[in-house]
Amino acid sequence: MAFFRSFGKFGSNSMKILLINKNGYFNSKFLSSSTRIMSAASPTSQLNANSPQSQKIGKRDPLDTSFDNHIDAFKSKTTVELIRAYLVYVLCSSEYLVENNMKIMKLMNSILGDKVFNMLMKSTFYGHFVAGEDQVKIVPCLERLRSFGVKPILDYSVEEDLSQEEAEEREVTAATPLAAPNPSDPSHLPQYVVDKTFADRRYKVLGARTYFYLNEATCERNMEIFIKCLEAVKYSSFGTGITAIKLTALGRPNLLLQISEVIQRTRQYMRDIAGGTGNVLTHHKTIKDLEKYFGKLGDQKDVKEFLERMTTDKEGILHLFPWSGIVNEECQLSDTFRVPDPKTGQMRRLTSQIQPKEEEMFRNMIRRLNNIVKIAEELDVRIMIDAEQTYFQPAISRITLEMMRKYNTKKAIVFNTYQCYLKEAYQEVVTDLEQASRQNFYFGAKLVRGAYMDQERARADALGYEDPINANYEATTEMYHKTLTECLRRIKHLKNAGADPKKIAIMVASHNEDTVRFAIEKMKEIGISPEDKVICFGQLLGMCDYITMPLGQAGYSAYKYIPYGPVKEVLPYLSRRAQENKGVLKKIQKEKRLLKTEIFRRLSRGQLFYKPKGDYVPI
Numbered sequence: 268m269a270f271f272r273s274f275g276k277f278g279s280n281s282m283k284i285l286l287i288n289k290n291g292y293f294n295s296k297f298l299s300s301s302t303r304i305m306s307a308a309s310p311t312s313q314l315n316a317n318s319p320q321s322q323k324i325g326k327r328d329p330l331d332t333s334f335d336n337h338i339d340a341f342k343s344k345t346t347v348e349l350i351r352a353y354l355v356y357v358l359c360s361s362e363y364l365v366e367n368n369m370k371i372m373k374l375m376n377s378i379l380g381d382k383v384f385n386m387l388m389k390s391t392f393y394g395h396f397v398a399g400e401d402q403v404k405i406v407p408c409l410e411r412l413r414s415f416g417v418k419p420i421l422d423y424s425v426e427e428d429l430s431q432e433e434a435e436e437r438e439v440t441a442a443t444p445l446a447a448p449n450p451s452d453p454s455h456l457p458q459y460v461v462d463k464t465f466a467d468r469r470y471k472v473l474g475a476r477t478y479f480y481l482n483e484a485t486c487e488r489n490m491e492i493f494i495k496c497l498e499a500v501k502y503s504s505f506g507t508g509i510t511a512i513k514l515t516a517l518g519r520p521n522l523l524l525q526i527s528e529v530i531q532r533t534r535q536y537m538r539d540i541a542g543g544t545g546n547v548l549t550h551h552k553t554i555k556d557l558e559k560y561f562g563k564l565g566d567q568k569d570v571k572e573f574l575e576r577m578t579t580d581k582e583g584i585l586h587l588f589p590w591s592g593i594v595n596e597e598c599q600l601s602d603t604f605r606v607p608d609p610k611t612g613q614m615r616r617l618t619s620q621i622q623p624k625e626e627e628m629f630r631n632m633i634r635r636l637n638n639i640v641k642i643a644e645e646l647d648v649r650i651m652i653d654a655e656q657t658y659f660q661p662a663i664s665r666i667t668l669e670m671m672r673k674y675n676t677k678k679a680i681v682f683n684t685y686q687c688y689l690k691e692a693y694q695e696v697v698t699d700l701e702q703a704s705r706q707n708f709y710f711g712a713k714l715v716r717g718a719y720m721d722q723e724r725a726r727a728d729a730l731g732y733e734d735p736i737n738a739n740y741e742a743t744t745e746m747y748h749k750t751l752t753e754c755l756r757r758i759k760h761l762k763n764a765g766a767d768p769k770k771i772a773i774m775v776a777s778h779n780e781d782t783v784r785f786a787i788e789k790m791k792e793i794g795i796s797p798e799d800k801v802i803c804f805g806q807l808l809g810m811c812d813y814i815t816m817p818l819g820q821a822g823y824s825a826y827k828y829i830p831y832g833p834v835k836e837v838l839p840y841l842s843r844r845a846q847e848n849k850g851v852l853k854k855i856q857k858e859k860r861l862l863k864t865e866i867f868r869r870l871s872r873g874q875l876f877y878k879p880k881g882d883y884v885p886i
């Protein structure tokens with residue numbers, strides 16, 4: 268029996284119908300049809316991670332944790348693809364080519380014309396790092412990965428090719444409040460000041476893409492793109508895939524900046540009135556403690572109302588603001604963030620004035636995010652919200668946590684991201700884990716080291732606030748391993764208590780083989796198996812196949828971060844990949860060595876036309 272699915276191409280009415288046979292593999296045909304992508308209610312949408320197809324246990328290989336086995340690493344690739352990969356890495360080792368890659372690519376495009384240039388890119392960089400132009404063209408890549416036990420995280424990687432000046436101008440405009448500064452506004456904390464020098468957020472960032480706000484219409488378009496990604500994931504990965512999104516794509520960054528600052532001020536306010544240190548939003552204080560603190564001031568009308576509005580969770584721990592409200596589409600920010608002055612009892616705002624237009628923009632951002640997550644929930648596809656710069660991140664993290672509370676009631680649909688290069692990473696994760704436990708929602712987290720280190724440090728130095736990054740690489744690694752161990756320990760605790768261990772799900776998103784090895788060893792030591800389906804691993808397409816592929820083939824939950832988009836529009840992404848590869852020479856050297864050995868092995872056995880054929884099934 269064949270299942271039918273249709274995939275829409277961006278900006279086109281032509282449709283491709285995928286026929287999915289009973290083994291779960293694809294055949295595809297173009298049909299002239301105006302049918303939209305099938306809705307979640309269609310019978311085929313029942314084919315999800317729990318369907319018989321995906322539950323079929325495929326072949327499993329033993330895992331060599333030295334990640335030195337070139338046969339296992341590359342058996343999913345043709346020999347021509349290996350030669351292409353080797354060539355790409357050789358080109359990435361050239362300082363001149365890497366430094367001038369964008370100029371060279373543009374020059375070649377103008378000399379060769381689009382057709383030949385596209386062909387050239389597909390046989391080199393694009394072919395190696397990008398899965399295809401649209402949801403249909405990426406299917407063979409996803410299908411191949413799947414047959415070798417690896418699942419996709421889809422990212423539509425089209426980026427605007429802005430000059431530095433354009434990026435700076437857009438950012439300064441979009442990060443500045445609409446209202447002129449008011450004398451009653453609290454003065455900005457240095458971290459949240461808009462500074463033109465750091466307005467181009469792409470500065471020294473290779474590991475992540477950057478969105479620059481243009482207007483509400485572009486945010487609306489970004490939402491639609493994310494939704495198309497969700498649909499593509501659903502229909503191309505049997506519900507096992509993930510979509511990656513960035514909050515800066517969905518709204519005006521000024522609002523994230525303002526909320527981040529409020530969170531920082533709230534922490535300070537709580538420290539002042541509750542005592543102690545730490546970065547928690549919810550100090551372990553009860554309303555009674557606060558009433559005692561305000562004493563007679565508590566009789567004043569405003570203070571009384573403030574205390575009445577404050578919410579507590581089931582253990583009586585107080586939340587200064589009804590944070591859950593910020594993911595409601597009727598949220599009024601200016602009404603939310605007011606606190607009584609501890610000395611006078613007079614109410615004061617923790618934000619600068621927010622214009623009605625900005626309130627509307629914030630509600631738009633939240634509506635877009637709610638739309639995306641609702642569709643993810645209907646399609647049963649998970650969604651990972653990327654972590655960004657520290658001046659946005661408190662807001663991104665808080666909004667994501669509230670989305671988790673709202674949507675992760677039966678399973679982890681929304682995943683947050685924690686950057687372990689931050690001094691506060693461990694404490695953040697523990698605080699959020701505790702909130703998830705108290706409020707009984709599923710906690711999903713991607714752990715990364717962090718992509719913005721250089722600009723974070725330079726900005727902190729220039730604007731005069733404490734460097735948020737760990738002192739050195741070793742401290743970041745220690746933070747990563749400590750945070751991961753704590754998550755594993757809590758999962759085991761859930762298992763032992765007979766609770767659902769899936770209440771905590773973690774993605775180890777790292778190209779560092781020591782960290783991947785650490786995770787595997789800790790899983791064994793603590794007693795968590797791949798079959799528990801609570802720990803997964805993620806690396807980028809075209810990077811560290813020697814880690815991802817053996818993991819997938821051995822039955823670990825392994826993901827490739829899959830960029831896709833038209834050749835010309837993913838050039839900025841490719842440019843960053845080239846530069847990043849130059850920066851991680853040690854890993855590249857290992858990948859190059861393994862590629863060379865495997866190419867020679869295949870050629871010496873006459874396997875130039877080796878055809879990869881996998882019979883693995885992702886866990």
Ligand SMILES: Cc1cc2nc3c(=O)[nH]c(=O)nc-3n(C[C@H](O)[C@H](O)[C@H](O)COP(=O)(O)OP(=O)(O)OC[C@H]3O[C@@H](n4cnc5c(N)ncnc54)[C@H](O)[C@@H]3O)c2cc1C
Pocket residue numbers: 474475652653654655684686688715716717718719720736737738739740741743776777778779782805806807828851
């Ligand atoms: C699937 C996936 C998703 C990702 N999503 C995000 C995301 O949402 N947000 C994000 O910020 N990044 C994200 N990243 C990028 C990630 O944060 C890292 O930049 C990248 O993976 C390199 O780290 P590593 O562990 O792979 O490699 P390693 O080479 O082991 O580590 C390099 C990293 O170590 C840290 N580091 C290096 N030197 C120092 C130092 N002197 N002091 C302190 N720390 C140091 C930096 O974070 C640097 O990026 C993602 C990566 C992957 C694979």
